[in-house]
Amino acid sequence: MTRIIGLTGGIGSGKSTVSQYLAEMGATIIDADKVGHEALTRSDIKQEIVAAFGHEVLGPDGEIDRKKLGPIVFGNPEALAKLNHIMHRRMRKMMEDKLAEYRKQGVPVVVMEAAVLLETDADWDKLVDEIWVTVSPEGVVVKRMKEQRGMTEEQTKARIRAQMSNEEKIKRAHVVISNDGSLDEMKRGVKKAWEKLVDKSAK
Numbered sequence: 001m002t003r004i005i006g007l008t009g010g011i012g013s014g015k016s017t018v019s020q021y022l023a024e025m026g027a028t029i030i031d032a033d034k035v036g037h038e039a040l041t042r043s044d045i046k047q048e049i050v051a052a053f054g055h056e057v058l059g060p061d062g063e064i065d066r067k068k069l070g071p072i073v074f075g076n077p078e079a080l081a082k083l084n085h086i087m088h089r090r091m092r093k094m095m096e097d098k099l100a101e102y103r104k105q106g107v108p109v110v111v112m113e114a115a116v117l118l119e120t121d122a123d124w125d126k127l128v129d130e131i132w133v134t135v136s137p138e139g140v141v142v143k144r145m146k147e148q149r150g151m152t153e154e155q156t157k158a159r160i161r162a163q164m165s166n167e168e169k170i171k172r173a174h175v176v177i178s179n180d181g182s183l184d185e186m187k188r189g190v191k192k193a194w195e196k197l198v199d200k201s202a203k
């Protein structure tokens, strides 16, 4: 039986780092960001987005240019909700198709990495068997985002405030991955959770 983990967490909390590590240990990853990028290339979705936001979201190649779409929706909750409404249900269907394929192949563990797993109203959380949440303190995230993405403290804090709080995510979590120290410490926590999962699946 395929077990499906939903991996979520705030900006810069370590989701991608954790899913990379889980992949090294044998998990198959579905990355919601990649599914989103794939969705934008589909003609039906493209048409709806152009109808909602205008031709200015298209690049010279006639494809949706995420660098043009981004500034329209970030910082504008109404526009973001509109985009999410177009995208999230379709992305769910695409993820369901991928999950069905992995089940058919007998893949033991799939990790679905999605920042908005618990926030979207398209019920992505209903696709997973358990929820893992990465958590890092605000100060650590601010420092990481400054050093690695050149974001200011204000920009990072604004993104954090726009997301569901860690407390709320932790309430829903089966596993909390605390990522407030070194990468090695974080990996030790992930390895423990992984071994427990593999044990459980073997029974």
Ligand code: ATP
Pocket: 009, 010, 011, 012, 013, 014, 015, 016, 017, 018, 115, 134, 144, 148, 179, 180, 181, 182, 183, 184, 186
């Ligand atoms: P986002 O939602 O913004 O995509 P994320 O939750 O996927 O972020 P990562 O991309 O995994 O987070 O981590 C953010 C940055 O912090 C990365 O550059 C990563 O290498 C670094 N990082 C993550 N955990 C640690 C750690 N424990 N020590 C040092 N650097 C870390």
